[in-house]
Amino acid sequence: MAKEYINRVMEIIVQRNPREYEFHQAVKEVLDSLEPALDRHPCYEKYKILERLTEPERVIVFRVPWVDDNGEYRVNRGFRVEFNCAIGPYKGGLRFHPSVNLGIMKFLGFEQILKNALTTLYMGGAKGGADFDPKGKSEREMMIFCQSFMTELYRHIGPATDVPAGDIGVGRRELGYMFGQYKRITNQFNGALTGKSLNWGGSQLRPEATGYGCVYFAREMLKTRGEEFKGKTCVISGAGNVSQFTAEKLIQLGAKVVSLSDSNGVIHDPAGIDAEKLAWVMDLKNKRRGRIREYTEKYPNAAYREKANPWDIPCDCAFPCATQNEIEEIDAKNLIKNGCYLVAEGANMPSTPAAIRVFQKAKILYGPGKAANAGGVAVSGLEMAQNAQFIHWSREYVDSKLQDLMKEIHDNSWRRAEEYGSVGDYVVGANISGFLKVADAMIEQGLV
Ligand code: NDP
Ligand code: 2IT
Secondary structure (H helix, E strand, O other): OHHHHHHHHHHHHHHHOOOOHHHHHHHHHHHHHOHHHHHHOOHHHHOOHHHHHOOOOEEEEEEEEEEOOOOOEEEEEEEEEEEEOOOOOEEEEEEEOOOOOHHHHHHHHHHHHHHHHHOOOOOOEEEEEEOOOOOOOOHHHHHHHHHHHHHHHHHHOEOOOEEEEOEOOEOHHHHHHHHHHHHHHHOOOOOOOOOOOHHHOOOOOHHHHHHHHHHHHHHHHHHOOOOOOOOOEEEEOOOOHHHHHHHHHHHHOOOEEEEEEEOOEEEEOOOOOOHHHHHHHHHHHHHOOOOHHHHHHHOOOOEEEEOOOHHHOOOOEEEOOOOOOOEOHHHHHHHHHOOOOEEEOOOOOOEOHHHHHHHHHHOOEEEOHHHHOOHHHHHHHHHHHHHHHOOOOOHHHHHHHHHHHHHHHHHHHHHHHHHOOOOOOHHHHHHHHHHHHHHHHHHHOOOO
């Protein structure tokens, strides 16, 4: 019964959203895992919940004009997908990357609905961004692009409406320029953006939250086997915000981090990237905006491989923290063959469906992104709470809240998987948990 409903909806989605491949992929992964829940609760079909949940409430596409340093006029495309506000104001990051298109925005917005539901806080799902490439741009170009982007976006957002934050290519610097422009146009100093600087309304630990949260989630997964991180060899992909703070927390917990990467290649440091080396990487990436290959100039005992990824490096635990579909089936098989038995996704949808099947079949500890990387948006939720009250919580307090939230997300996902007959399958547990919360809210609020 439910299978038929899922297949029917999936067919319509592919037909109505042509060429949005990442969106199809994200929806299919979720709908397939919902089968036992839909079988048990046929009312969701009656209320057409799948059809409603997969249709964004609002999609905004806009022109972003700006002038480069040569005086040339340039045009990019901006997006904001306000997907679902059943359980709170729209909430989700902004991505600046040349690959950004509507299908990618919709996959990310859809994932965000269920992720935000898992955090236990009151946030709906959204995503936005632009097909703009920050690489090689001057300080002035970054500022005027962010200002132009916000000159349209401002009218769609607000602390009780839609609250954007960072994602790939958007960090504190970009959020600063965007907040400045938002304030100038609206004459409002409020919590319409999260990930702000500490001096003007940002939360402690927001930059660290996704990476730290991912490691806290992975720590809970290890606990189910009576293990801890001390002495474990870990590989990480990416070298941006999420990768850096995943590395930092793993090092603090006594693990050995042996890789980082970017879209050009991967570095492998068999001796381990310790706190000092990581501080050097943070300076390279965040201040000098360099490339990860430069690591081997500073630390010649490490190796750099061009156009390669970390998934063939022997490890106990893997943390994909760069981008979608970065682990393919062959990579998943390599990981398992070389002894990896924990994968925690800092990135959104980094594993292809075939790779996920490899992990599930091997029964390793596999933490899907919408559970494992929910710490970032969870601390964004805490930033919203602080902004609403004009108060500021300490680093220790936010960290203890983050640890509690990640444990709760883990335990809820674990219990839900058990309840629906898939013990240890966090995909089933996370998807069903998030879905039930949002679906019930939609039914209670009527046909809107
Ligand atoms: P950053 O921009 O800080 O870093 C992104 C990193 O990923 C860079 O090293 C970048 O390399 C690499 N990367 C990006 N695109 C590609 C690509 N197409 N192929 C290979 N490598 C790529 O972004 P974040 O760290 O914030 O985000 C990383 C992931 O985490 C994304 O999937 C994001 O959606 C997810 N995420 C982020 C959250 C946050 O709070 N920031 C919260 C939850 C999830 P290069 O420099 O070569 O582009
Ligand atoms: O994918 C994500 O969860 C984010 N980029 C963070 C979103 C947020 O609103 O903090």
